[in-house]
Amino acid sequence: MPDAHRRLDDAHAEWHDAFDAYFDPHRFRRSFNSLLASFQSTIDTIARRKRSIPGGEETLKQWETTVKGDRLYKWAVKARNLVVHEADLSLHSLAWVEHAALDHSRYGGKLEAAPESSADDLLSAYLLNKPESIRSGVVKVSRKWVDNSLPDKELLEVASHLYGRLAVLVAAFHSDDEVLCSDLGLPERDCNKNRDSSRPKCMAWGGQAPISRTVDLSTRHELAMEIMSFKRDPSVSQQDLEQRYGRFFKLDGDPIKESLQQMRRASLYLTVDSEAMPWMLLYKGSNLVDTFQISAVSKPTLLAMFSGMAERVRATGADGFLFTAEAWTTWHPGVKRPVHQHKGTFYDVKPDRGEVLLVVAATSDGRRVSLQRHFARDEAGWPVLGRVVSTTRLGPEWRVVVEALNGLPLNSAFRRD
Ligand SMILES: [Zn+2]
Ligand SMILES: [Zn+2]
Numbered sequence: 001m002p003d004a005h006r007r008l009d010d011a012h013a014e015w016h017d018a019f020d021a022y023f024d025p026h027r028f029r030r031s032f033n034s035l036l037a038s039f040q041s042t043i044d045t046i047a048r049r050k051r052s053i054p055g056g057e058e059t060l061k062q063w064e065t066t067v068k069g070d071r072l073y074k075w076a077v078k079a080r081n082l083v084v085h086e087a088d089l090s091l092h093s094l095a096w097v098e099h100a101a102l103d104h105s106r107y108g109g110k111l112e113a114a115p116e117s118s119a120d121d122l123l124s125a126y127l128l129n130k131p132e133s134i135r136s137g138v139v140k141v142s143r144k145w146v147d148n149s150l151p152d153k154e155l156l157e158v159a160s161h162l163y164g165r166l167a168v169l170v171a172a173f174h175s176d177d178e179v180l181c182s183d184l185g186l187p188e189r190d191c192n193k194n195r196d197s198s199r200p201k202c203m204a205w206g207g208q209a210p211i212s213r214t215v216d217l218s219t220r221h222e223l224a225m226e227i228m229s230f231k232r233d234p235s236v237s238q239q240d241l242e243q244r245y246g247r248f249f250k251l252d253g254d255p256i257k258e259s260l261q262q263m264r265r266a267s268l269y270l271t272v273d274s275e276a277m278p279w280m281l282l283y284k285g286s287n288l289v290d291t292f293q294i295s296a297v298s299k300p301t302l303l304a305m306f307s308g309m310a311e312r313v314r315a316t317g318a319d320g321f322l323f324t325a326e327a328w329t330t331w332h333p334g335v336k337r338p339v340h341q342h343k344g345t346f347y348d349v350k351p352d353r354g355e356v357l358l359v360v361a362a363t364s365d366g367r368r369v370s371l372q373r374h375f376a377r378d379e380a381g382w383p384v385l386g387r388v389v390s391t392t393r394l395g396p397e398w399r400v401v402v403e404a405l406n407g408l409p410l411n412s413a414f415r416r417d
Helices: 002-020 025-052 056-067 071-086 119-127 155-172 238-245 255-273 299-316 396-406 410-414
Strands: 091-100 106-111 138-147 211-216 226-229 279-284 287-295 320-330 353-363 368-377 383-391
Touching: 002 025, 002 155, 025 056, 025 071, 025 091, 025 155, 056 155, 071 155, 091 119, 091 299, 106 119, 119 138, 119 211, 138 155, 138 299, 211 299, 255 279, 255 320, 255 353, 255 368, 255 383, 279 299, 287 299, 299 320, 299 396, 320 396, 353 396
Parallel strands: none
Antiparallel strands: 091 106, 091 138, 138 211, 226 287, 279 287, 279 320, 320 353, 353 368, 368 383
């Protein structure tokens, strides 16, 4: 049934439209209304043709019994009738801000947000009556759309759920040789590739709701934080790895106890590859649950980087982390000065700054460790490593990440009372 399949794909496209328009109230409302209509027309297309397909009536009836007790499905049918025939949904927008000033002090709270306010309006509402002295750093504005007749569910999450229901129905009406529907000419979407459920990957996002946007207060520009999931190059075998780095690839373990091993690992990367990229390992107990890379260039972005890491800690429910980076630091006298050129690249080496390998670990039971290893570069640009200095005190920039280890899920900020 290609027509039904195409309408389901329309709903997928409209889900993306609504997601992209999350901070643009009118565009969001339009996209969400179209999405409800596409869901309904997927079902209508199948219902109209059920008799022309052997066993079609029975299949549809069976599916209808599965959605009978589904309150999200019932809400969607009503909502669609409302927007098509009568009026708009009674949308409600919840918003709150987290603000990190350049001195690492933090402010924030819930915002009374009129549904029609844009991201810029929300930011202005927050800054109203704030003293000039704290108008620096980055502000993260988060938002969540709900309908007043279904106040406990975020709308795109509802849409993802409905999509899953309808995908099952559409699949039930496929003939055996039609399962892939490759001749429909539907647009290729990355989120459809290698998926292992009835929903595309983009919709498996429940834990990340609500949606937020980070803005640099000095420019009012949105900051795009890049978090890259870190995967091993599959073409490099375990044997190749061990030849290059030795037996350093067992990453599971208690993050605090692993920190020294991680420093050895990072030192090795630095000497073998001449660089050690910033990466974050997240743990639940002794199990490694997430690995990613995160980059920051300017100072406001650095603040956003810590917020980004905290968010990822919350999303994964991690209770420990192990962070590694190569960083600039205040220069320690008595250590050999770095040369200015390395591999043909000229470094802007400030006389008062040095390079350091940094490993930071913390767990939700309150243990913390920060390891630093200064290094200089010789005339050929190769790193010459100093000794490892250890402390249990972390800088103030880590507070937001450490708090996230013990934190409530972000969604709890939205519970209605
Ligand atoms: Zn199909
Ligand atoms: Zn998608």
